[in-house]
Amino acid sequence: MEVIGRSVIRKEAADKVTGRAKYTDDFESVQMLSGKMVISPYGHAKIVNIDTANAWKVPGVRAIIAGKRYPLTGETIRDRPPIAVDKVRYHGEPVALVVADTPAQAKTAADLINVQYELLPVVNSPTEAFQEGAPLVHERLGEYKKEADSYPVPGTNIATHTKIRKGQMEKGWAESETVVEASFSFAPSDHAAMETRCATAEIFPDGKIIIMTASQAPFMAKRLIADYFGEDMGKIIVHTPLVGGAYGGKAAVQLEVLAYLASKEVGGRPVKIFNTREEDILTSPCHIGLDATVKLGADRNGMIKAAEIRFWWDGGAYSDKAIDVSRSGAVDCTGPYNIENVWCDSYCMYTNHPYASPFRGYSHSELSFVIERTMDILAQKLNIDPLELRYINAIKPGDTTPTRVKLTRSNVGDLRKCIEKVRELIKWDEGAIKEVNERIIRVKGVSCSWKTSTIDANAPSGAILTFNRDGSINLMSGVIEIGTGTKTILAQILAEKLKMDVDRIHVRMEVDTQTTPEHWKTVASRGTYMAGRAVLQAADDVIRQLKEVASCVLRAPEEDLVVADSRVFLRDDPSIGLDFKDIVYGYQYPNGNSIGGQIIGTGKFILRHITHLDPETGEGKPGPEWAPAAYGVEIEFDKRDYTYRLIKACTVLDIGKVMNEKAALGQVMGAMSMGLAFAGRETFYFDELGRVLNPQLRTYRPLRYGENPEYLVGFVETPHLDSPYGARGGGEHGLMGMPGALGNALSLAAGVPLNCLPLIPEFIWRAKKTFK
Amino acid sequence: MPLQTITLHINGENRPTTVRASDTLLYALRGRLGLTGSKPGCLNGDCGACTVNVDGWPMKSCLMLAVEAVGKKVTTIEGLHDSPIQQAFVKEFAFQCGYCTPGFIMNCHSLLEQHPDADDQTIKEWLESNICRCTSYIEIEKAVKAVMRGE
Numbered sequence: 001m002e003v004i005g006r007s008v009i010r011k012e013a014a015d016k017v018t019g020r021a022k023y024t025d026d027f028e029s030v031q032m033l034s035g036k037m038v039i040s041p042y043g044h045a046k047i048v049n050i051d052t053a054n055a056w057k058v059p060g061v062r063a064i065i066a067g068k069r070y071p072l073t074g075e076t077i078r079d080r081p082p083i084a085v086d087k088v089r090y091h092g093e094p095v096a097l098v099v100a101d102t103p104a105q106a107k108t109a110a111d112l113i114n115v116q117y118e119l120l121p122v123v124n125s126p127t128e129a130f131q132e133g134a135p136l137v138h139e140r141l142g143e144y145k146k147e148a149d150s151y152p153v154p155g156t157n158i159a160t161h162t163k164i165r166k167g168q169m170e171k172g173w174a175e176s177e178t179v180v181e182a183s184f185s186f187a188p189s190d191h192a193a194m195e196t197r198c199a200t201a202e203i204f205p206d207g208k209i210i211i212m213t214a215s216q217a218p219f220m221a222k223r224l225i226a227d228y229f230g231e232d233m234g235k236i237i238v239h240t241p242l243v244g245g246a247y248g249g250k251a252a253v254q255l256e257v258l259a260y261l262a263s264k265e266v267g268g269r270p271v272k273i274f275n276t277r278e279e280d281i282l283t284s285p286c287h288i289g290l291d292a293t294v295k296l297g298a299d300r301n302g303m304i305k306a307a308e309i310r311f312w313w314d315g316g317a318y319s320d321k322a323i324d325v326s327r328s329g330a331v332d333c334t335g336p337y338n339i340e341n342v343w344c345d346s347y348c349m350y351t352n353h354p355y356a357s358p359f360r361g362y363s364h365s366e367l368s369f370v371i372e373r374t375m376d377i378l379a380q381k382l383n384i385d386p387l388e389l390r391y392i393n394a395i396k397p398g399d400t401t402p403t404r405v406k407l408t409r410s411n412v413g414d415l416r417k418c419i420e421k422v423r424e425l426i427k428w429d430e431g432a433i434k435e436v437n438e439r440i441i442r443v444k445g446v447s448c449s450w451k452t453s454t455i456d457a458n459a460p461s462g463a464i465l466t467f468n469r470d471g472s473i474n475l476m477s478g479v480i481e482i483g484t485g486t487k488t489i490l491a492q493i494l495a496e497k498l499k500m501d502v503d504r505i506h507v508r509m510e511v512d513t514q515t516t517p518e519h520w521k522t523v524a525s526r527g528t529y530m531a532g533r534a535v536l537q538a539a540d541d542v543i544r545q546l547k548e549v550a551s552c553v554l555r556a557p558e559e560d561l562v563v564a565d566s567r568v569f570l571r572d573d574p575s576i577g578l579d580f581k582d583i584v585y586g587y588q589y590p591n592g593n594s595i596g597g598q599i600i601g602t603g604k605f606i607l608r609h610i611t612h613l614d615p616e617t618g619e620g621k622p623g624p625e626w627a628p629a630a631y632g633v634e635i636e637f638d639k640r641d642y643t644y645r646l647i648k649a650c651t652v653l654d655i656g657k658v659m660n661e662k663a664a665l666g667q668v669m670g671a672m673s674m675g676l677a678f679a680g681r682e683t684f685y686f687d688e689l690g691r692v693l694n695p696q697l698r699t700y701r702p703l704r705y706g707e708n709p710e711y712l713v714g715f716v717e718t719p720h721l722d723s724p725y726g727a728r729g730g731g732e733h734g735l736m737g738m739p740g741a742l743g744n745a746l747s748l749a750a751g752v753p754l755n756c757l758p759l760i761p762e763f764i765w766r767a768k769k770t771f772k
Numbered sequence: 773m774p775l776q777t778i779t780l781h782i783n784g785e786n787r788p789t790t791v792r793a794s795d796t797l798l799y800a801l802r803g804r805l806g807l808t809g810s811k812p813g814c815l816n817g818d819c820g821a822c823t824v825n826v827d828g829w830p831m832k833s834c835l836m837l838a839v840e841a842v843g844k845k846v847t848t849i850e851g852l853h854d855s856p857i858q859q860a861f862v863k864e865f866a867f868q869c870g871y872c873t874p875g876f877i878m879n880c881h882s883l884l885e886q887h888p889d890a891d892d893q894t895i896k897e898w899l900e901s902n903i904c905r906c907t908s909y910i911e912i913e914k915a916v917k918a919v920m921r922g923e
Contacts, residue, residue, distance in 0.1 A: 007865070009862060009863075010862075010865070012870070013862045013867075014862070015870075016867050016870030016873050017858040017861045017862055017867065017870075017873060017874075017877060018809070018849065018850070018852070018853075018858065019807075019808070019809020019810070019848065019849030019850050019874040020809065020850075021870050022808065023811070023871060025808075025812065026802075026808035028802075028803065028808075104792070104794075192903075192905055193869070193871075193905055194811070194813045194819060194821055194869070194871040194872045194903065194904070194905050195811070195813070195869070195871040196812070196813070242869070242870065243869065244811070244869045244870065244871025244872075245868075245869040245871055245905050245906055246869075247905075274812075276815060277813065277814040277815065277816075277818075277819075482869060483868035483869030483870065483906045484868065485868065662864075662865040663865060665865075666865045666868060666906075666907060666908070666911060667868075669907070669908035669910060669911075670868060670906045670907050670908050672908065673907070673908045673909070674905070696814070696816070696818060697813075697814050697818035697819050697903065698816075698818045702903055702905055703909070704900040704902075704903060704909075705895075705896060705899035705900045705902070705904075705909045705912065705913075706895075706896035706899070706900050706909070707900070708908055708909045708910065711908055711910060
């Protein structure tokens with residue numbers, strides 16, 4: 001292959017290194033007004049009174065929205081007022097919205113709004129939420145409008161319950177000679193994309209609604225605004241320029257709604273709402289937290305016979321995407337192991353915490369932590385090498401998933417190969433513990449993961465190709481460039497298919513929902529697969545049209561023609577042919593007669609055979625393929641103060657096919673960086689009122705330069721037959737195994753099971769003190 | 773709050789502009805002068821996405837008032853043209869979403885000017901003031917070192 005696999009320079013590279021790349025907040029106009037939220041300082045409180053009198057006195061104030069009842073919003077269950085009424089359910093929830101001429105005026109006015117609250121009992125964890133008699137976050141849960149595949153339980157804090165019932169548990173336990181059980185817990189955290197979320201809206205006299213948003217889901221924003229507010233869908237046009245990092249956090253629709261309501265309040269004038277970092281962390285949706293218990297049983301050889309798993313996801317105050325996340329956690333609940341008897345209850349719980357959106361890995365980094373820690377506990381009890389335990393139980397073709405999907409080489413890849421490669425890369429056979437001196441030890445931990453993408457069964461992707469008169473091609477796809485480089489990969493797919501120079505393919509970076517074909521959402525590592533398939537179909541469409549015209553001009557059957565190097569020519573004599581530029585806008589004969597016309601290629605794709613899950617057993621096909629991976633982490637641990645240094649982190653991923661080597665390495669290493677930060681330091685610290693105590697980047701700390709370990713990346717290439725050139729998803733997997741591998745290394749180093757995140761020295765110290 | 777007109781020296785040009793006394797340099801650059809390459813990421817000095825170069829040194833433009841920049845030589849990302857560090861960022865895939873990139877490049881650029889032979893410790897001291905959420909930092913390290921080696 002010529003273009004696939006090569007580290008083709010990203011199409012938007014020059015713009016990004018010169019400061020010319022534009023993100024949502026970079027678009028500004030003189031008449032644009034500024035929106036500013038007033039947010040709740042408490043986790044759970046009744047709104048007694050909102051006094052806006054002083055705020056109205058600030059010059060430049062155009063509107064103040066407070067206490068107004070709008071239709072409820074929320075993607076799966078309509079449970080969220082866009083601006084709180086009656087009560088607030090999380091710290092950071094919008095309570096009022098000011099629109100003023102400048103950001104400074106809006107801020108001044110917002111600060112003068114006086115809200116009186118009466119505190120309510122706080123639900124401060126999913127475990128608390130699950131207790132009988134717990135305060136209710138939503139008293140009217142039974143009255144909300146909802147999608148069919150969510151199962152809220154009115155009178156409780158359960159937003160949905162997904163059940164997996166596979167095999168016979170009694171048989172599984174009977175066959176198990178060794179049983180281990182453990183509990184796990186971690187609080188919500190944040191995506192911390194460097195670009196905070198931002199949206200603008202303007203409403204025209206003819207009813208046209210123009211929105212611009214930093215989003216992974218502009219097409220969903222369009223659908224939801226139409227649906228929530230009864231707007232004409234065709235009149236809603238959502239623009240998304242480049243997005244400054246997303247990681248799932250921008251897949252939820254929130255600020256778009258507020259900008260729309262604000263614009264409506266000021267006669268349709270354009271209004272911008274730009275999150276400060278604190279608002280981005282508190283108000284906009286966060287990374288889900290989890291409490292879990294896992295029970296695994298194995299026979300004397302270490303073959304796992306039964307798994308009983310309970311997840312209580314911290315969905316936060318509103319269910320939005322958390323429902324899907326909790327379902328996704330259930331379908332892959334066992335991790336990448338072949339287990340015949342599986343019982344899983346996955347509860348999406350309402351709490352008084354910031355609500356959750358997807359986070360890179362979509363429940364899989366979270367479930368991998370709890371499964372992989374339990375695997376190490378099992379290995380210890382069985383006295384089996386932990387990597388060997390994983391190897392012998394590794395999922396493989398012929399096995400079935402927890403939702404009983406039959407696996408093939410194409411749809412599950414080769415986990416054992418990944419494990420073998422990790423074993424080499426981290427020099428596992430040299431031993432897991434090495435003493436450096438009397439204080440310091442070097443310790444390794446391992447883990448595995450797998451992931452399918454549980455996106456909507458009918459999620460579409462489309463592509464349009466147009467030509468320029470010089471024969472170069474414009475590629476239009478609804479995939480958002482959120483940093484993953486997918487649009488460059490699409491150009492590579494097209495260049496490979498048409499056997500042409502990738503520099504002659506121009507990719508439109510900006511998406512607008514009126515003229516760009518829909519790509520459902522840019523989530524779930526599905527861009528290359530779905531949009532890639534659409535591009536391949538569009539390329540076939542173009543090839544057919546090119547040959548049709550050329551066949552006529554060259555007086556040769558289409559079957560004898562070949563397309564390559566921006567030409568159509570005879571396969572047995574390449575000198576007889578036509579350049580693209582001579583046919584893509586019609587061919588003109590010497591006398592002026594013309595045939596053909598503008599060539600426009602279109603392609604579409606929809607996933608095949610995805611089903612809803614059976615509500616009682618979970619049986620069903622949730623996604624098209626699984627990409628498995630194996631991981632290792634090596635640390636230097638100080639036995640005296642429990643501090644540690646990251647030395648090496650390793651991921652071996654079955655990526656199907658490496659499409660762009662440097663981009664793939666960047667995706668995997670960047671994901672590892674995020675995973676190590678999630679595992680080692682990132683969390684929200686809540687007080688008893690449900691307030692997040694660290695909503696700033698100085699108290700909420702992603703990894704910084706120099707804190708990173710050395711990264712080792714390996715790829716296995718087992719093709720996924722349905723995907724362009726065999727590629728599997730690869731944007732999330734580097735993250736997923738890091739918490740488990742780091743947790744295992746530290747548990748071994750400290751000599752105590754560490755089953756909570758983040759793994760900070762203080763937590764290790766506490767665990768040492770309580771574990772005797 | 774009263775407005776005042778000041779002249780900022782930016783990217784080799786004198787740029788008169790009207791600001792409030794409390795406007796940050798970042799706000800003036802983006803909102804008044806259309807230089808949107810400097811990015812707001814935290815507005816309190818934690819992330820470095822708004823880093824510019826003031827009299828040869830990296831400065832987080834959200835931590836400096838516009839009026840403080842009068843009489844100083846300010847270079848923003850828009851003032852760099854095809855510099856070695858920009859080329860190295862492209863070649864090494866030292867960016868993904870690109871949002872932290874202008875600030876990172878301005879910091880790296882200042883570092884290379886002040887310490888063309890910086891050792892690992894110095895590089896770390898300088899670059900740990902910026903956050904990149906997408907890359908692993910290895911790519912950025914490679915880019916800086918490639919320029920140091922004169923590649």
